[in-house]
Amino acid sequence: MKENHSFEKAYAAFIQRHLERRSGERKGRLERGHGHAERLFAENIWWPLKGNFDDLHPEFEVFDFRGNSYFGDYGYLPGYLKFIWEVKGFGPHVRDMDRKSYSKELNRETFLQAMGFRVVSFAYDDVAPRPEVCISLLRMLLGRYQPAEAPVDRAVLAEKEVLRLAVQLVRPIRPIDVAAHFRLNHRTAVGMLQSLCAKGWLRPERKGKEVKVLAYELVRGAWEYMD
Template sequence: MGNEETFRSFIQDHIDKRSGERRGRLERGYGHAESLFLRNVWWPLRGDFQHLHPEYEVLDWRGRPYFADFAWLPGRVKLIFEIKGYASHVRDMDRQKYCNELNREAFLHAMGYHVISFAYDDVERNPALCMSMLRMVIGRHQSSQSPITRVMLSENEVIRLAIQQAEPIRPKDVEKHFEIDHKTAVNLLRKLCAKGWLLPSYRGNRERIVRYELAHDFFRNLDD
């Protein structure tokens, strides 16, 4: 089955399962931005639409229905993805719409959803950046049924720890965070150096590595 047939089958499957406005929103035509996200970002990264729900209906803090662009619901994880264009979400937004959007996102977070927004311009022109961001987000919330390995999860978590600290990371930081021994922590940091994600920081005449810092190209590679 070709990609276009796969996309149409994905939408049609959700149409067949819905009724009322939930069905009508998909039957009236799926948005260009959302379709672009599927084609440029989600499909190249994931290769399937498992657990992904388009035009997902939830209630906002006022009890009114709200349709998110996508929801990814693999078990306990509840991620909402929004594709935001500059015109509708910035240029044409008034104060009340701005308040409503922030209130809705805070309410959804309180209800256990994590709202992730992507700029339409990036989805269209820089999908590699969106895929990198999406990979990190999903890796953070990956369910145990997914094929991602413990090593990959550990590596991603070390990078997140380094970013959160905003300073070079030490083996003892990794030991404390994961509750592992010194040798295991050092091996994990060395693997990330071999991948080019971290750089070692030496003490003295390059005799001993004491810290590890994010490689200068790490964020640049995300933006390539």
């Protein structure tokens, strides 16, 4: 209850602060367009992940590829990074959308990517009942761009990078892959893979009666270690 009260107070101050700084349509959009889904994202995902609303901008205005104003649910601008977070319901964004609107939305997102924004969309059906999925994925994404808030052991960072490499390869990862990626010798690469096996994130791939392990498979759920 105390944590919810902290969110309510911080969220109200966050919205009020932006209202006071805006005028015209930018203010009207925040008053009219910032609704249930956007608030739910703030409460279920952003607050548990960050515990503050620093660098977050509700109903963030940008221009689309036609030069028209477009309001993203949230802009997140920490330093030189530029993100747009969107919460999309199945109805308005899939079921009820015609082909022209669908093409326009995809073109807009591609244009924003070209302008330096990372546009990331979350399904309302995850934001509401399964926010932990969104939190894990968002933590993984931000971890690629922002330094950790606390010191992190370099060995842990290396292990996470090995797992990311395994995801990218879309096949069992081999010592030669790790050695080439990190520019390491074969023995060190094998040691890294065996360490991840011991922690349960990889498992040896065995074919037939072969005793020697030539490759390692990613264990389901290993992506949780990468956040």
